Amino acid sequence: MKLSNSFFYTLRENVKDEDSISGNLLVRSGMIKKSSSGIYMLMPLGFKTLKNVEKIVREEMNKAGANELLMPSLVHEEIYERSGRTKAFGSSVFKLNDRFEKPYVLGPTHEELFVIAAKEKIKSYKDMPFNIYQVGTKFRDEPRPRYGLIRVREFSMKDAYSFDKDYEGLDKSYNIMYNAYQNIFNRMNIDYKIVKADTGVMGGLLSEEFQAISPIGEDSLIICEKCDYATNIEVAECVYDSFSDDIELEKELVHTPGAKTIEEVSNYLNMSQDKLMKSVVVKADEKLVLCLLRGDRELNDVKLAKLLGANNIEMALPEEVNSISVQGFVGPFDLNVKIVVDNELATIKNFVTGANKEDYHYKNVNLKDFKYDVMADIRMITEDDVCPKCGAKLKTVKGIEIGNTFKLGTKYSECLDLKYLDENNKLNPVVMGCYGIGIGRCMAAIAEQHNDEKGLVWPINIAPYKVGIVIINTKDEEQVKYANELYVELNNLGIDTILDDRNERPGIKFNDMDLIGIPVRVVVGKGLANNEVEVKLRKENESQNINISEITDYIKKLVEENK
Secondary structure: EEEHOOOOOOOOOOOOOOOHHHHHHHHOOOOEEEEEEOOOEHHHHHHHHHHHHEEEEEEEEHHHEEEEEEOOOOOEEEHHHOOOHHHHHHHHHHHEEOOOOOOEEOOOOOOHHHHHHHHOOEEEEEHHOOOOOOEEEEOOOOOOEEEEOOOOOOEEEEEEEEEEEEHHHHHHHHHHHHHHHHHHHHOOOOOEEEEEEHHHOOOOOOOOOOOEOOOOEEEEEEOOOOOOOEEEEOOOOOOOOOOOOOOOOOOEEEEOOOOOOOHHHHHOOOOHHEEEEEEEEEOOOOEEEEEEEEEEOOHHHHHHHHOOOOOOEOOOOHHHHHHHOOOOOOOOOOOOEEEEEEHHHHOOOEEEEEEEEOOOOEEOOOOOHHOOOOEOOOOOOOOOOOOOOOOOEEEEEEEEEEEEEEEEEEEHHOOOOOOOOOOOOEEEEEEEEEEEEEEHHHHHHHHHHHHEEEEOHHHHOOOOOEEEEEEOOOOOEEEHHHHHHHHHHHHOOOOOOOEOOOOHHHHHHHHHHHOOOOOEEEOOHHHHHEEEEEEEEEOOEEEEEEEEOOHHHHHHHHHHHOO
């Protein structure tokens, strides 16, 4: 790519409507351009970078034995209805009708189509195992697109599916993909953690996320400082190693005028919040549920939804709360709703809770004083908790989800009738696994982790071009001649090289090379009179003068060493 006659541009100033480092730098470097909220054009440099990400993914998927195909983006809505997921997707799906008023959606995910494809092959247990995958475009109507390519409405994704006759086979297929994912993200030079996660709308037996560590990550991760325990905060297990030995006192009604919130009650009674019991009224699929937690804790909606088998958890409205009790004074006494108690309350005695009466609470309440339906872990974990695996201290970090793996089991094969005949001529549902990677998200995560005050610092196997040749004086025929010869030679060797032959000041050229993150910069200038060129790595401050007789081998070695 010669810049003098190519589609190349950069922006000098920061972009006002980008709220992340990666989004800002990718726009400024001319790699992406926002066309509307959550939708981006991929410019030549950005498209080439994305293709390098895809190349790594394809190489490792193919090495793991998966076969690539391509699914349509336009999917008949009836296909999702058959699996029962239309309602679960809700308003996140883009819908349209064709000229015959038949309903279609722009595919948010493709499990159903992969099952339909697998039916063409699977008849007997002898037809498995196998894995098929695609790299294609997905569409989701994000309510709040943000962070450049990290949360968008149209995105590139690699999704793969394994098909096995039993769970033992699934375990083997899953491990192959698990290892392939580690190879993929290691080759991308991403700092990541593998964490346990909620299966969510995908369903299944197990979900693990590959999270790129980043302060702008939208997922909170809980990581043990001692062992390898790591999990998404949504499913982090809370454990207890101490219980109160206080004597249980008699329940006592106390007047608490105007004290409705945990903070107000704590201040009024001069008691710490951890001695209060918080009453949280929610709607679980439109049914009211009372959740009880320690006063300084937060309810974990994901844990609660899984416990109740609910698709949706939302806070009850004030009028709904008042239909069963009194807003601000809710307690677990004689209510006609399901009551769920957090496990932690079993470790506490003599707490304070609402009395279901305006301006009144009860002191010295214990579990024996009221009836409840179930006790379970329903709260958010904190850094004050201990590791459930080794008991050590925990810490919280932020992550960008770049990949996920699911043990789906028979969820989709059963509802879509994907079965096989076993050795005894009996029909059985196929056991499936699902494995996704956000291609654009990987590109953005790499940009988030690899940058400095000058711009992007791409790893050499991700960069759109490995080498950038800068001509200092385009009016000097010798400089132009040699730079072009080196440009051709390096490209012929398979080393993607860009040539800045524009009639611009050297400072502008250097700044652009730094901004777009080219790993190796070769400067052809006055030193050419002494048969030397200047070579500098993007990630280093110092440059070196190399004799032109050695430059090709030198660059080949640099490229190889920095892969």
